[in-house]
Amino acid sequence: MFLFGRYPVEARSLIRVVRRLSRIFSSKDNSEARSQRLLRTWLTPEQRAQFDAKRYFDVIGCDSRKRYRIYYGTATNVHEIDVAGRPKVGWCFVPDGYLAAGDIMLAQKISLETNEVGALLIANRFPIELSRRY
Amino acid sequence: MFRPNARESSMATQIVMDHTGDTRHYFDAKDAQALAKAEERFKELTRDGFTAAVRNAAGDVSRVRSFDPTAEETLFFPRLVGG
Numbered sequence: 001m002f003l004f005g006r007y008p009v010e011a012r013s014l015i016r017v018v019r020r021l022s023r024i025f026s027s028k029d030n031s032e033a034r035s036q037r038l039l040r041t042w043l044t045p046e047q048r049a050q051f052d053a054k055r056y057f058d059v060i061g062c063d064s065r066k067r068y069r070i071y072y073g074t075a076t077n078v079h080e081i082d083v084a085g086r087p088k089v090g091w092c093f094v095p096d097g098y099l100a101a102g103d104i105m106l107a108q109k110i111s112l113e114t115n116e117v118g119a120l121l122i123a124n125r126f127p128i129e130l131s132r133r134y
Numbered sequence: 135m136f137r138p139n140a141r142e143s144s145m146a147t148q149i150v151m152d153h154t155g156d157t158r159h160y161f162d163a164k165d166a167q168a169l170a171k172a173e174e175r176f177k178e179l180t181r182d183g184f185t186a187a188v189r190n191a192a193g194d195v196s197r198v199r200s201f202d203p204t205a206e207e208t209l210f211f212p213r214l215v216g217g
Contacts, residue, residue, distance in 0.1 A: 030155075031153060031154050031155040032155070033155070034154065034155025034156060035151075035155045035156070038149065038151075038155065038156055038209075042189060042193070042195065042209065043193060044192065044193035044194070045193065047193075075217045076217065092216060092217030093214050093215065093216055093217055094214065094215060094217045095151065095211045095212040095213070095214055095215075096183075096212040096213050096214070096215045097152070097153065097212050098153045099151055099152070099153065099211075099212070100153075100155055102155075103151045103155065103156070103211065106151075106209075106211070107151065107185075107211040107212075107214070109195075110185070110187045110195050110197070110209070110211070111185070111214060113194075113195055114187065114195060114196060114197040115185075115197060118214075119214060122214045122215065122216050123214075123216055123217070124216040124217060
């Protein structure tokens with residue numbers, strides 16, 4: 001009441017802004033939510049189940065048949081996995097531009113499954129030891 | 135937003151990843167004019183470095199380098215860069 005009485009226009013304006021921001025960040029239709037839905041649609045049933053349970057999914061490189069693990073994230077989130085199931089090396093490559101995590105992960109999946117050599121030529125290697133995931 | 139059910143019609147979709155998540159372009163694959171517009175969009179995006187991909191019912195994906203008028207859904211993502 002105090003706010004409305006003293007600063008009626010400013011307070012209402014501020015409330016409108018706060019409500020709008022709240023809607024944007026809590027919305028199920030923001031870019032992150034949309035990218036997650038798109039990602040889930042394009043995953044195989046096995047990858048979807050793995051992602052739902054562990055927040056990562058595995059893909060097989062189309063050229064080498066190596067296994068890669070794509071973690072939820074927007075950078076340094078692709079790890080090559082050795083035959084024993086341990087992380088071997090990290091590969092950092094992303095689609096250009098400002099994309100949400102789900103979109104980035106989907107582009108990484110498609111690239112490794114359809115053009116592994118091309119993706120790795122662009123990617124930067126990084127040692128897994130530097131990653132916070134292990 | 136109106137989102138037609140592809141199973142019930144000849145509507146196809148081109149999905150372009152962007153900062154909003156994605157932008158979807160729906161078109162009637164039986165409409166020659168709409169098809170031509172979709173093909174032009176495909177060419178523009180791939181010329182700009184976007185990768186185009188389609189998937190089958192099992193979820194297996196494949197890259198496409200030319201416009202497929204029979205594809206129900208085509209996904210485009212920007213060129214890759216090293217992170």
